[in-house]
Amino acid sequence: MEPGEIHALLGENGAGKSTLMNVLYGLYQPDEGEILVDGQPLKLKGPSDAIAAGIGMVHQHFMLVPVFTVAENIMLGAEQVKGGIAGFLDRRRARREVAEVSERYNLRVDPDAVIEDLPVGIQQRVEIVKALTRDVDLLILDEPTAVLTPQETEELLTVMRSLKAAGKSIVFITHKLGEVKAIADRITVIRRGKTVGTASPDASRDELAALMVGRNVRLTVDKKPAAPGKPILEVAGLVVDDDRQIRAVDGIDLTVRAGEVLGVAGVQGNGQTELIEAIMGLRPALAGTVTLDGQAVHGWSTKKVLRAGVGYVPEDRSVDGLVKEFSVAENLVLDIYDRPPFGSGLSLKPDAIAKSAKERIEQFDVRTSSADAPVSTLSGGNQQKVIVARELSRPLKLFIAAQPTRGVDVGSIEFIHSRVIRERDIGTAVMVVSSELDEVIGLADRIAVMYRGRIIGIVGPDTPREEIGLLMAGITPEQTGGAAPGPDAGPTGTTTGTTSDPGSAAAPEGPGSEDEA
Amino acid sequence: MSTMAVPDVAVATVDEGFWTRNRKVGAILLALGVLSAVLFGALATDQQARFTLSETEGGAALEINGTIGAVGFGIITAAAGAALLAGVPKRWFTPLLGVGVVGFVLSFLCWQVSAAPAGQNFMPLVNVVRGTFILALPLIFGALAGVLCERSGVVNVAIEGQLLMGAFSGALFGSISGNVWVGLVAAALGGALISLLLAVFAIRYLVDQVVMGIVLNLLAVGVTGFLYERLMQTNAERYNSAPRFGTWEIPLLKDIPLLGPALFRGNIFLYLGLLLVLVIHIALFRTRWGLRTRSVGEHPTAADTLGVKVLGLRYRNVLLAGVVAGIGGASYTLALYSFTKNMIGGKGFIALAALIFGRWSPTGALLAALFFGFADQLGTYLGAINSIIPSQFLAMLPYLATILAVAGLVGRVRAPAADGKPYIKG
Numbered sequence A: 001m002e003p004g005e006i007h008a009l010l011g012e013n014g015a016g017k018s019t020l021m022n023v024l025y026g027l028y029q030p031d032e033g034e035i036l037v038d039g040q041p042l043k044l045k046g047p048s049d050a051i052a053a054g055i056g057m058v059h060q061h062f063m064l065v066p067v068f069t070v071a072e073n074i075m076l077g078a079e080q081v082k083g084g085i086a087g088f089l090d091r092r093r094a095r096r097e098v099a100e101v102s103e104r105y106n107l108r109v110d111p112d113a114v115i116e117d118l119p120v121g122i123q124q125r126v127e128i129v130k131a132l133t134r135d136v137d138l139l140i141l142d143e144p145t146a147v148l149t150p151q152e153t154e155e156l157l158t159v160m161r162s163l164k165a166a167g168k169s170i171v172f173i174t175h176k177l178g179e180v181k182a183i184a185d186r187i188t189v190i191r192r193g194k195t196v197g198t199a200s201p202d203a204s205r206d207e208l209a210a211l212m213v214g215r216n217v218r219l220t221v222d223k224k225p226a227a228p229g230k231p232i233l234e235v236a237g238l239v240v241d242d243d244r245q246i247r248a249v250d251g252i253d254l255t256v257r258a259g260e261v262l263g264v265a266g267v268q269g270n271g272q273t274e275l276i277e278a279i280m281g282l283r284p285a286l287a288g289t290v291t292l293d294g295q296a297v298h299g300w301s302t303k304k305v306l307r308a309g310v311g312y313v314p315e316d317r318s319v320d321g322l323v324k325e326f327s328v329a330e331n332l333v334l335d336i337y338d339r340p341p342f343g344s345g346l347s348l349k350p351d352a353i354a355k356s357a358k359e360r361i362e363q364f365d366v367r368t369s370s371a372d373a374p375v376s377t378l379s380g381g382n383q384q385k386v387i388v389a390r391e392l393s394r395p396l397k398l399f400i401a402a403q404p405t406r407g408v409d410v411g412s413i414e415f416i417h418s419r420v421i422r423e424r425d426i427g428t429a430v431m432v433v434s435s436e437l438d439e440v441i442g443l444a445d446r447i448a449v450m451y452r453g454r455i456i457g458i459v460g461p462d463t464p465r466e467e468i469g470l471l472m473a474g475i476t477p478e479q480t481g482g483a484a485p486g487p488d489a490g491p492t493g494t495t496t497g498t499t500s501d502p503g504s505a506a507a508p509e510g511p512g513s514e515d516e517a
Numbered sequence B: 001m002s003t004m005a006v007p008d009v010a011v012a013t014v015d016e017g018f019w020t021r022n023r024k025v026g027a028i029l030l031a032l033g034v035l036s037a038v039l040f041g042a043l044a045t046d047q048q049a050r051f052t053l054s055e056t057e058g059g060a061a062l063e064i065n066g067t068i069g070a071v072g073f074g075i076i077t078a079a080a081g082a083a084l085l086a087g088v089p090k091r092w093f094t095p096l097l098g099v100g101v102v103g104f105v106l107s108f109l110c111w112q113v114s115a116a117p118a119g120q121n122f123m124p125l126v127n128v129v130r131g132t133f134i135l136a137l138p139l140i141f142g143a144l145a146g147v148l149c150e151r152s153g154v155v156n157v158a159i160e161g162q163l164l165m166g167a168f169s170g171a172l173f174g175s176i177s178g179n180v181w182v183g184l185v186a187a188a189l190g191g192a193l194i195s196l197l198l199a200v201f202a203i204r205y206l207v208d209q210v211v212m213g214i215v216l217n218l219l220a221v222g223v224t225g226f227l228y229e230r231l232m233q234t235n236a237e238r239y240n241s242a243p244r245f246g247t248w249e250i251p252l253l254k255d256i257p258l259l260g261p262a263l264f265r266g267n268i269f270l271y272l273g274l275l276l277v278l279v280i281h282i283a284l285f286r287t288r289w290g291l292r293t294r295s296v297g298e299h300p301t302a303a304d305t306l307g308v309k310v311l312g313l314r315y316r317n318v319l320l321a322g323v324v325a326g327i328g329g330a331s332y333t334l335a336l337y338s339f340t341k342n343m344i345g346g347k348g349f350i351a352l353a354a355l356i357f358g359r360w361s362p363t364g365a366l367l368a369a370l371f372f373g374f375a376d377q378l379g380t381y382l383g384a385i386n387s388i389i390p391s392q393f394l395a396m397l398p399y400l401a402t403i404l405a406v407a408g409l410v411g412r413v414r415a416p417a418a419d420g421k422p423y424i425k426g
Helices: A017-022 A048-053 A069-075 A089-106 A122-133 A150-165 A178-182 A203-213 A272-279 A302-307 A317-321 A328-332 A352-363 A382-393 A411-425 A439-441 A465-470 B019-043 B066-086 B088-115 B126-149 B159-177 B180-204 B207-232 B261-265 B268-286 B288-298 B300-305 B310-333 B348-357 B362-386 B391-395 B398-406
Strands: A006-011 A035-037 A040-042 A055-059 A139-140 A169-174 A186-191 A194-200 A229-240 A247-257 A261-266 A288-293 A309-312 A398-404 A430-433 A447-450 A454-459 B048-052 B061-065 B122-124
Touching: A006 A017, A006 A178, A017 A055, A017 A139, A017 A169, A035 B207, A048 A055, A048 A150, A055 A122, A069 A089, A069 A122, A089 A122, A122 A150, A150 A169, A150 A178, A150 A261, A169 A178, A169 B391, A178 A203, A186 A203, A203 A317, A229 A272, A229 A430, A247 A272, A247 A288, A247 A430, A247 A454, A261 A411, A261 A439, A261 B268, A261 B310, A272 A398, A288 A352, A302 A309, A309 A382, A317 A382, A328 A352, A328 A382, A352 A382, A382 A411, A382 B066, A398 A411, A411 A430, A411 A439, A430 A439, A447 A465, A454 A465, A454 B048, A454 B348, B019 B066, B019 B088, B048 B066, B048 B088, B048 B126, B061 B066, B066 B088, B088 B122, B122 B126, B126 B159, B126 B261, B126 B288, B126 B310, B126 B362, B159 B207, B159 B310, B159 B348, B180 B207, B180 B310, B268 B362, B288 B300, B288 B310, B300 B310, B348 B362, B348 B398, B362 B391, B362 B398, B391 B398
Parallel strands: A006 A169, A006 A186, A055 A139, A139 A169, A261 A430, A261 A447, A309 A398, A398 A430, B048 B122
Antiparallel strands: A035 A040, A186 A194, A229 A247, A229 A288, A447 A454, B048 B061
16 A cells, blocks of 8 residues: 555455455454554554554444534544543543544534434544544445445545545555546456455456456346236335335336336435335235236235245345255245245145255255255355245246345346346346345346435436435435426426425435435 | 526425424423312312421411312413413413423312311421422432433343342341441442443343343342341341431421431432432533543444444443442332342332433433332322322323323433443444
């Protein structure tokens, strides 16, 4: 690392990027090897040593205490105190420090805001300010864009550039090629815990991708045009609350036809999870109807919905998708264990289960030591294949896949995507929910964008990413009396009172960050 | 840039409907008020209900006609409920709830006092206030022990055991040495011993903290019970006759009516308990230790990444909690009674309830403890005047109040986010 450099660390999920950085931040201890800072070997016993050495880190999952204020979070661990041994907190000084740093780097934060009330983009800003108040020279950003809208990502890149201009070095961990090319000075590619090469940002996307996964992969999904048939899933006026009794789905209408893939895009936490859970009967719908092939299914138990011909890949496989202590074979029949040929009356038929497991493992290329191995011993990609195999082994009318490739290696992603398309081609209605925009664009025949519990727009897969990005941030191209048909053709700077909510008309300047009331 | 607009979907309103929490509580208060005005009013007699400032019937007193009082205070409760039901601003919630509850209690007392047998139509307020503090004292120590533990993320169900062990070692070592101060230190160490076991098993060996707490309570009952029978009963003179702390009267302040006798003619434990509430409250919210403690109880991983030693801090806080609870146990044996088997008798669990009812804050715990202490004292009083309300009903009050609190009727009760979750590095 050199001063004032942005060094991208590129690698697949599970390649060892985060582990490496956690070692660098002193959270994990290295088994072998050493770290050199300014030519001196450095022994890090814990994060405080790393901070003292001028290393700061913004973690993938923010390290902020939700019920604390911004100032409290920033001073934690490096508190300015007065009053000797009693150690009273000097809040005024902390506030002043926050204000200073935010001014110097143009990172506006309110020191007295409580973290849990802030949108994700701002929370990340707090994390960066937190590192900067500790006078770091090297800032590690671990997958900083995973939870951001494209616009927030743009803002973050701007911040990174200004930090670089101020002489800070940045390690930027990601698996998104576009961002790397946009900002990095140098790229190191990591695969399976080893450095496999360095590249300059001029390298093409395909070159980088090939380095990352070790062979040439297709970045797009091969598929024929869809041949949509009759509507299979029809959702009308659906209203659902989340666990905290806050409205998560606020009146959604959508239709999925046989033989098409409807992609649902959106930043996480805009009601996607609740929408699917309501369709699956896992969460009560407060209003609205869900119709499956002409039959009303809302209010049904999940079991009944599944039996009606719905396949479901839940978004969190380890919690909702698998029983981790159970074997692969057992996990493969979780949905139909009580039906012939796998069970009759009160008993299971182990032979039938084992035979079917063997077939599935082969068909779906599940890499496991045996069908009896606990499913928790498998890699993420293979666990996901077990779920997909289970769900696709029944005759389906509708297949719902939520985050089907989260935390899955590229090889498995390819395989799962091809299976999804194959399911579409045999005439199943498919709904794919993903926070990875590339995945949605690659798979979907139509894309529904969710924002704050509503579908803010339905667009084709050839829509520019930027436009979908704006939709994800809740911004629709405004049609002012037919004068501005496209997003780039409108007159500049005239926010006329055509919005139904005048209070938020001034908000678009900071999309997705300032409009949180 | 083209013209953009945020459509109205941006405002995700959370519509609670008509029955907000305020209105629900208002409706309950209104019903209680009407009930007390009608029922207590009808049952109360025309006798004067006297609330005397001294301990006897004579002297200065507040007097009110029983029926009028019962009906009047009932109406006050009903009015507070009606105001809440009508939808007053949120910040009025707590004061109105307070007025409503106090009104209900006073209405009830007017009935009870006026309907008491002749010659007993008075309630000595000094005794009531004093008794409230005395009965609340172990609860205060216990709840503070809970605050210290749980704010750092370790569930403390072992309060009962810590109190009991404190009471026992205070009595034992106080008796052997013949010195109250030795007894006090021994009591603190006794509580800390139970805490040490809790800390080691919960933090080091990741045993379920609730299970561990229950086991420790049983252990404390068993060990102290065994030693009591084998040691103290055989030679009470030597092992169970600890010296006691005397009453320390504070000049001038002790002469304040009502509060003077209750607050300023107490023993060291009363002063220490109230002081600890203040100290822990300030420390928790205004010092570095407090900030770190709370961060470890809410989000230990975040604290760790900032160089806070999570496990060390938890050990320290759990041990401190044991010291506090141990002293609380000694408030029995070094001031009031000699040790008897299982003498804490569930107070540790009521302290746990006070902790939750007081929303994990030291001052909240103090108020909750006083409320429970008052219920306890009232039970004793009702027994004395042969009331038709069984005192057991009042003994249920702490648990009932805790259930209502946890159900979210009295504001949002939220435990520290990492409470009960062991921290495993990496």
